[in-house]
Amino acid sequence: MIPGNNPSRLDNPWRFIAVAVVSATVVVAFGLGFLLLPRYQGNRAPSSEKDSVYRALGFHKHGNATTTIQPPLRVPTHIAWTVRTIRQATDGDPKRGELIAQDCTACHGEKGISTQSWIPSLAGLDRLAFYKQLEDFRSGTRLSGPMSAIAQSLTAQQYADLAAYFSSLPGLPENHGERAPRPHSSYRNRDSVQRLIYAGDPKRGIAACASCHGPGGYRIGAPALTKQNELYIDQQLHAFAQGTRSNDMNMPMRTIAAMLTESEMRALAQAYANENTKQP
């Protein structure tokens, strides 16, 4: 190639050195990482070289302690948010739903806006939240005299139809994650209820209500609360706190409600019930 400088003599030792250094590094790294270090695990030390390699790869044996599990005393809900469930719940026909809903107006009001403060408005309610609550009433994981009987008289497809119908009505706002920038939404706000709604309380570990219930937050199954009936919200918070309502999957509402004070629950209910759906 290059006359006079004989690059092969310059070059080959370096090629060899490069490969040697890289190989040595790799061998040392694997040796230490798979054979030496896994041996030092206290009373969980591996029993052989092969076991050592398996451990280092992530295979393990935890023994009986973590495999014997108490049978669950109760499940909070039989719903799991699998693709099948979500498809089923969102696959309803609003026209059919409208027909069925004629039986709901007595309590939940015309067009899904309830005039009785302890009964929730359903207009605009998210389909998944709606579907889950009916299913929970049916299975008894959420208790309510009238609703249990009603839920048991309907089929799952009818739940979906009703959900589709009610979610199409104007009322509760659609729960989306995004919202316009909203000033005074942090801990700098002097109003403690506004703080709770938009910023939360990390001292107690309470997340902002809005981060799941909106405005400007989304969590699957969490219904929008803006313009919901005040007494209903208050009652449900109390029910979660006391444990009489316990159908929240993985206990978020029970955990939070147990930490809220009486006056906070009332104030939150009032704030949400009166909250304008328009951006402030």
Added chain:
Amino acid sequence: MASQFNIENASGLVSERVIDKTERRWLFVMAGMLGMMLAVIVLTGVSQMLHPLSDVETINPATLHLQGEFVESNLGSATEPDGSVTVRIIAEQYMFVPQCAVVPADTPVRFRLTSADVTHGFFVQNTNTNAMVVPGYITNVTTSFARPGNYEMPCDEFCGFGHHAMAARIVVVPKDQFKNLPPDERTNCGTQ
């Protein structure tokens, strides 16, 4: 930007042999320094059994509440037959459940966490218990607390709009005090 100086002054200022020698010397010193750091890591791994998490376990995040290790009744602190304590916590948007766990000091404590939705993190402040909680996987960290006290455990991986208010608490009590706690006070510390 041409320099006013005649950089021809610098040609051959140092012989290539000297340059090679100094560079090589520096290379060896640096490699030695890095080697020593590596040795320290290996030594702490050997002597203190300090290792990154290693057990790869999978679980279905959508059915945590229906079956398996993380059902509601199985969360919180549980004493193992060998005296160690296993703490099971679910991380979800936007809280840890249970919010608070009691563990004894000077005892091996195994944290087992999983996520019900997105990736979270948990960090017991003022300790080196710090790990990610990835949905579909169980995070298994064994540690031991020397000092009794209340330890805040914030979420330290962005998980959504409520991330900044997500925190739990680990209450470490002296070993004998833990033994004498009634069972339901041992699983979680309620509204502390």
Added chain:
Amino acid sequence: MERNRLLPLAHLWAAFLCFLPAVGLGFWQMLMRSPLPAPVDDPNTYYASVTAHGSIMAYVFPTFFAMGFGYAIAVSALGRPLRGGKWAWAGFFISLIGTIMALVPVAAGRSSVLYTFYPPLLGSPWYYLGVALVIIGSYFWVALMLVNFRAWKRENPGKPVPLAMFAITACALLWGWTALGATSEVLFQILPVTLGWRHSIDAGLARTLFSLTLHAIVYFWLIPAYIAYYTLMPQAAGGRLYSDTMGRVTFVLFLVFSLPVGLHHLFMDPEHGAGFKFVQSVLTFMVALPTLLTVFTITASLEIAGRVRGGKGLFGWIRALPWDEPMVLAVGLSLLLLGPGGFGGLINMSFAMNAMIHNTSWVTAHFHLIFGGAVVIVYFAIAYELWPRLTGRPLVSKRLACLQLWLWFWGILITTIPWHIAGLMGEPRRYAIFDYSDPAVAKMAPLVILSVIGGLVVLSSVLLFFYVLVRTSFAPVVESMPPLRYALSVNPPATVPPLLNGFAFWNVILLALVLIAYGYPIGQFFFLHNQNAPAYSLTEEITK
């Protein structure tokens, strides 16, 4: 020739025009996190801001910068017009469209996923598509660097490729390999879910693919600064580069060892065993080496320049250096920031120490110090070198340029030092707001406020930078602008070994290492367990 100037200039303008609002957002974020009052006091907006700031600073700004710098080098170092200019423009516009496409949903609050976008928390598909387009546009640049590199070698057989071109080609190759990680994650995992074709995603695999990019991308950012260290600074200082060979070795080491180390970002993750975490930890030590070598070589080069200028005694050469030259000042300040920044990196890569600071403010402080500090300060100096030559208008004031660099230096230090300490005290990262009424949090308030002050200094530095640039843009065109000259080394080699003049062999080593280090960690997700978790959209139910 005109088109050859417009191309790099367009890239540099794109880079810095995105940089400016990103810095502004960064300052606002510092205010939000602090106890001080902040406008638009909204945590949701904060997370959108962090996403925009991070995406611009990580994907848009350094990419456009490297591309522009690369084209400028290809023309000036190789002494001929760029081959493939049309393709370069195509790449530029693709990346530009991608930038806009990505930032619009973020601004609308529909994609506050942060620049790391860890699934299964997902945002708008337009964001991911936009990021993918930015990367795809940059691949045009990667190809062109290689094409021009090889064409020059064919035309100049046996001659050493100019170091600057060798280095930027190594940089391009490095980027070409590493971007595959995040791009695969986006194309094969995330986009199918956000477009509704699939409904679950393996979060462990996604994080692992992303980790392939996450570390090497910082070297993609770093190498342009090192190119200035090796090839521009000695010239500006009036001296020579201490060792051309070591320069080449450094860039080769970066190319080979930057990729198979990403698992050190996943030390705390449950989806990998400790074995491969340790293996990649050892490889991370290898990638620390080229920086350490650079520190020596560059300091020696500075000393050469100092002594040539008459500096005597053990440290007299420092004073003799032309600190009124922006390039020299920037490199000097950068070396000062590289020290603590690199030291922080050594801590992060040692698992036991990492456990104490993982996902705390220490991490954020670290990369702001080393990237925002040590690297970007040199980007400014490179801009000061390139802009006059690309526009034909001389820099309006070297004094102002140097002042800007000093402001940046002090601003970064004042911002990041308290931030590091807050991280050590346990302050978690990525928090929109802190409740300072909590006594445990209140302890950190003074540190956070100090960082805000630092942020103000940083912001003023950026504004001064733009002032200098804009004023320069209105300066009268000069007849003959001296061309960009690259430093010679003390003993310029007539030939270099082919191993230090090409990348074929190193690509093989690199691939072997990636296979060895990542083969099982990635393969396990396909062959061992298929752990798909339901995808969660930030804004609404993702399964419609």
